[in-house]
Every structure is written in C-alpha cells, then in structure tokens.
Amino acid sequence: MDKDRDIKQAAKQKFTDYLTANKCRKTPERFAILELIYSDMRHFDIDTLSVALQKSGLPVSRATLYNTMRLLVDCKLIVKHRLDKNRAFYERASTNDFHLHLVCTNCLSITDYKDTELQRAILNKKIKKFKPVHYALNVSGLCSECARQLKKNKKK
Numbered sequence: 685m686d687k688d689r690d691i692k693q694a695a696k697q698k699f700t701d702y703l704t705a706n707k708c709r710k711t712p713e714r715f716a717i718l719e720l721i722y723s724d725m726r727h728f729d730i731d732t733l734s735v736a737l738q739k740s741g742l743p744v745s746r747a748t749l750y751n752t753m754r755l756l757v758d759c760k761l762i763v764k765h766r767l768d769k770n771r772a773f774y775e776r777a778s779t780n781d782f783h784l785h786l787v788c789t790n791c792l793s794i795t796d797y798k799d800t801e802l803q804r805a806i807l808n809k810k811i812k813k814f815k816p817v818h819y820a821l822n823v824s825g826l827c828s829e830c831a832r833q834l835k836k837n838k839k840k
Contacts, residue, residue, distance in 0.1 A: 692722045695761050702759035716742050717752045721762060721776060727785070727794040729773050765820055782807075782819065788827035790834070795827070 699718055703710050720736055721728075728736075730749055737744050744752075753774065756762040762774045767787060773794060782803045786795040806819050826834065 692719070695722050699756070699759060699761060702755070708755065711748075713742065713744050713748050714752045714755070716740075717744065717749070718756065718761065721756070721774075725776070726796075727773050727775050729771070733774075763820070765822065767822060767824075784821045784823055786827070787822050787824050788830055789824050790826055790830040793827050797823075 695718060696715065699715070700710060702708075703714070717733070717737065720733070720740065725733065725736065730746070730753065733753075734744070734746070734749060737749075753762070753764070757764050757774075760777050763777050764772055764774050765785065766772050783796045783798045784802070786797050787793075802821075803819075807816055809816065
C-alpha cells in the first residue's frame, strides 16, 4: 500500500510542477481526476472516467475532462492510445512497462498482455537514426467471453 501511495504522491507532485511551470490553474477538479486515475483506473475512456467521477460525487464538465486529459498526457502521467479515428483510451503511464493491449472488438474490453520475446525483438531492432525506448501495440479480436457467446448464438 505504501508503494501505491508513493506513486500517487509522485504523480501529484509532477502534475503540480507541470501546472506551475506552464502557468495553468491548480483546480480541485484536475487533482480529483488525477487521484481517481491513479487510484483504480486501468484502461479507460472519457465516458468511463466521467461516470466514475459522477459516482464519486464530483461531476465534471466534458470540457474540464478533455482539458485535464490533455494536460496529463502532456506531462506524461497518462498515455493516450488510439484504437481508430473515433475511439481512444487512456492508461496510467509507467516506466518500462512494456505490454500489448488485447482489444475485444465486440465488448471493447482491454487486457494487458506481456510478451518478453516481442519486447526483446522490438528493443533490439536496429533502426537507422532511431533508438526505440517504448512501444505500444494493440491487437484487435474477440475476448474469450464474446467468442463463446458468438459461437453459442451461431448454434441457435
């Protein structure tokens, strides 16, 4: 538990420093969003975050959400992943956490998957005038539950 608290405190300090350096307001809403993300959000989109904030008793406008997400991405506390032109999801940034995202095209669930062989291949790949330090890979398909349901529906 101390590790989680330390991570949250470091994120809060980094965000405070970023807001100060960029002459941005330090509002309670921005810090509530950061707190929620660093408390229990794994992969989320704006809608999921909005609902979670409302449940916690802090309804925040869409403009505040989008602006805060932009700031959190800019200061590298969260990472934005694009699934396609219209859909994006976010996750907390963490150093050296190499993983793939398995994205169910039916229920839109996202599962982290670690593949050390692929990680080694990417990080050891010699690319002219470029040194990879991080990668993000999304693999689309059907999760086991959706595949099972689809198979069940086809039998009917």
